Amino acid sequence: AQKVTQVQTEISVVEKEDVTLDCVYETRDTTYYLFWYKQPPSGELVFLIRRNSFDEQNEISGRYSWNFQKSTSSFNFTITASQVVDSAVYFCALSLHSGNTPLVFGKGTRLSVIA
Amino acid sequence: DTGVSQDPRHKITKRGQNVTFRCDPISEHNRLYWYRQTLGQGPEFLTYFQNEAQLEKSRLLSDRFSAERPKGSFSTLEIQRTEQGDSAMYLCASSLVSFSYNEQFFGPGTRLTVL
Numbered sequence: 001a002q003k004v005t006q007v008q009t010e011i012s013v014v015e016k017e018d019v020t021l022d023c024v025y026e027t028r029d030t031t032y033y034l035f036w037y038k039q040p041p042s043g044e045l046v047f048l049i050r051r052n053s054f055d056e057q058n059e060i061s062g063r064y065s066w067n068f069q070k071s072t073s074s075f076n077f078t079i080t081a082s083q084v085v086d087s088a089v090y091f092c093a094l095s096l097h098s099g100n101t102p103l104v105f106g107k108g109t110r111l112s113v114i115a
Numbered sequence: 116d117t118g119v120s121q122d123p124r125h126k127i128t129k130r131g132q133n134v135t136f137r138c139d140p141i142s143e144h145n146r147l148y149w150y151r152q153t154l155g156q157g158p159e160f161l162t163y164f165q166n167e168a169q170l171e172k173s174r175l176l177s178d179r180f181s182a183e184r185p186k187g188s189f190s191t192l193e194i195q196r197t198e199q200g201d202s203a204m205y206l207c208a209s210s211l212v213s214f215s216y217n218e219q220f221f222g223p224g225t226r227l228t229v230l
Contacts, residue, residue: 004157033217045158045206045221091157100146100212102171103219105157 002027004094006106013082014114020078021109023092029053033095034068034075035103040088048090051075082113117141119222121207127228128197135193136225140209147190148219149182150206151175158206164190165212197229 003026013019025034036048049061051068058067063083067076079086089110093103120139128134140147145166150158161180162172166187176182179197184190194201204226208219 035218037221042223043204044223045208047218047220050218093157095217100210100217102148102160102163102173103150103158104160107155107157 002029002094002096002104004092004104004106006090006092006109008109009107010110010112012112012114015084016081018078018080019082019111019113020076021090021092021111023075023077023106025073025075025092025094027094027096029096031097035093035095036066036075036077037091037093037105038088039091039108045091049077079111082111084113084115087111087113119207119209119220121205121222121225123225124223125226125228127230129230130199131196133193133195134197134227135191136205136207136227137189137191138207138209138222139189140207141211141220144209144211144220145187146210146212146219147184148208148210149190149192150208152204152206152224153202161192194227197227199229202227202229 005024032053035050038046063080065078089108091108092106095101095103122137148163149161152158160173161176162182164184167184179195182192204224206224208221210219
């Protein structure tokens with residue numbers, strides 16, 4: 001069975017600080033995709049980033065970056081120079097095979113950025 | 116591209132009543148997913164379709180739940196004889212099956228309250 005664990009339930013940071021959200025996943029499949037979604041107070045899930053299991057190269061996209069390590073089954077997400085608008089619940093999710101299968105979500109991490 | 120839409124946005128019903136929700140996916144998206152999200156949890160998969168074919172149903176989908184996508188476009192999710200435990204946010208998502216594009220895009224959700 002697949003499982004996604006987000007250990008941090010809530011994080012609070014001061015604006016402009018960097019913050020890293022942790023995600024650990026479990027799967028026996030060798031082909032899978034990992035995603036991060038953001039759920040602002042309005043409630044709609046917004047896709048942020050994805051990474052497939054064959055590509056461990058870490059990337060930066062604007063203020064977002066991610067660290068994918070298969071050896072530790074971790075897919076951590078970092079926001080640099082956080083802003084108040086980053087306040088939301090962030091979900092890590094796993095999808096098997098090609099990625100077009102149902103997502104398995106973690107329980108989410110609530111991020112509060114204080115001005 | 117108007118995104119995924121869901122109707123209604125909110126539904127309050129009395130226990131034992133039937134309710135039906137509608138989801139309109141992004142046009143040309145061939146996969147459509149239903150998830151349920153309770154307070155403080157991540158979304159949980161219910162069922163999904165490829166065009167009009169229902170590919171998989173979660174164990175969470177009891178006999179009181181039925182979903183269909185009759186023409187491969189919009190989908191409906193019906194709950195019969197609602198129970199208080201059915202109170203949740205019901206999320207719909209759609210995706211386009213391709214080699215390089217597999218993110219699921221979510222609608223705003225339908226919040227169900229069963230009194």
